[in-house]
Amino acid sequence: MNMRIEPRKTTDRGGYLMLPLKKNVPQPKDETWALVICPKCGCECWDRPLPEGFTEEMFSGKLCTMCALKENLRNGG
Numbered sequence: 001m002n003m004r005i006e007p008r009k010t011t012d013r014g015g016y017l018m019l020p021l022k023k024n025v026p027q028p029k030d031e032t033w034a035l036v037i038c039p040k041c042g043c044e045c046w047d048r049p050l051p052e053g054f055t056e057e058m059f060s061g062k063l064c065t066m067c068a069l070k071e072n073l074r075n076g077g
């Protein structure tokens with residue numbers, strides 16, 4: 001399944017940070033990726049440093065890709 005994610009702007013607020021699922025991305029891209037557990041579904045996913053200009057306060061939280069997509073859809077993006 002290929003999904004195109006639009007680049008996020010630094011002015012955007014809310015929404016969930018997407019953590020790539022380990023089952024989709026078995027190997028971390030580099031040593032900055034940390035294996036964490038999705039707080040919603042409990043599956044293993046990768047936590048990554050935020051890009052320049054972004055802070056965690058800009059987001060509603062962090063969830064695995066699937067949970068984040070569901071939550072973002074439910075909240076209208």
Ligand SMILES: [Zn+2]
Pocket residue numbers: 038039040041042043063064065066067068
């Ligand atoms: Zn999840």
